Amino acid sequence: MSSTLVENIIQAIRDEIRNGYLVAGQRLVVAELSKKYDVSFGPVREAIRRLAGEGYLEFVPHKGASVKGFGEKEVREYFALREALEGYVAKLAAENIHRSDYREQMLAMQKVLNEQMLSSVIETSIEVRQQFHDVMYVIAGNDLVKEAAQRYTFPLQRSAFSRQAGKERIKASLHEHNEIIDAILAGNGVQAERLMRSHLRNRAQAYLEMMDELQQSGDNVA
Amino acid sequence: MSSTLVENIIQAIRDEIRNGYLVAGQRLVVAELSKKYDVSFGPVREAIRRLAGEGYLEFVPHKGASVKGFGEKEVREYFALREALEGYVAKLAAENIHRSDYREQMLAMQKVLNEQMLSSVIETSIEVRQQFHDVMYVIAGNDLVKEAAQRYTFPLQRSAFSRQAGKERIKASLHEHNEIIDAILAGNGVQAERLMRSHLRNRAQAYLEMMDELQQSGDNVA
């Protein structure tokens, strides 16, 4: 519990979006949210403005707010942006790997990745990948880049797609992760960046293929 | 004029921040803004929430909003992030330079840059640099990267510092711009990215030096 209603509502809506309970394109009606959270309009309107500012919601004057949706174009752009950000993070991580106990952290992370990523529980697989990225952010040592990377990563992790990856795709992804980690451990920033970018291009390809498959099977995901 | 009061107030405050009329650390009191813009509390609070979400304002529950300030650590991180983003944009631009009439646009931009950037009117110099980046974003053809780059660029353009650059620094900057443009025109993405990163590292250095100078001359910029 935060100290104000607005903060609570911001957190609640943000969580619902990140966890996929609010689908892309879904409209957020002030009156409904007001009833749902049992508060007056003011706090709800403020929360919506905040989340629109953060980029979670689309806001059109006189029409209202809706969860930002994205089609093929947006997915391509999200992955391209992640190439820029996470590629750079990998580079920074490689350059910092000799400091502190970063090498030990990364080795431990690699161990966990190889043990858990092929888990049959999809949530575990997603979770462990997230942990890997978090470790990288820490080693890179740039809070702002971390914030930016997270801001532009969420919409892809969520959504049905992330849970659809087949065994072979995850296996390929794991192999790519190991390559990246090796480059970071070797302190080879240029290679780490190249591999991370390549990895994300491959994942983008896989993601788009999954979109197509689901699209054709009649699912409507705005 | 936008279509709603809130949009107007958002724009007004954002402009005041970008133009340096609101200093870092300055508090934004709802009642005062309400009187200043002659509106009730609601729209003001919404505008503040929005700008906090965009990162222009710092917001602490029960205490209120203030213009986000940043010290050396933040400046380093902002420039590092821009290295990642704008370096990537430069790479994309180089890869796309042969499409459409991008080559002509870039050449025109280069002409304007060389004619105007050394203008004695500082605003012109800043403006023309902004235009260059905008052209790059267009050629790169990724709206999301553009959005991200702009989101994390504003706090540096604004502020007194940008207006303090000496003639030699601007001259150096111009030279770097020309190098980058040449690489883009040559379709050499790898080099364009390297040069852009190098450019931003140099600008970061200059910016930090300016901060020191102003700091010692007694100015307090939170």
Place this chain on the structure above:
DNA sequence: AATGCTAGATTATATTACAATCTTAATCAA
């Protein structure tokens, strides 16, 4: 002198009631 405390002023937070405006979709007429 430094610290701690209290009272009052300021500011933020939130509700309620009301009115105006805009959008959208349904309805009705040409």
Place this chain on the structure above:
DNA sequence: TTGATTAAGATTGTAATATAATCTAGCATT
């Protein structure tokens, strides 16, 4: 079928009011 009208739903904005958190100044204690 098209186009105008209308009605409902939603957003936008004001104003008055009340409560809660925070800050500040002044006073007292150590």
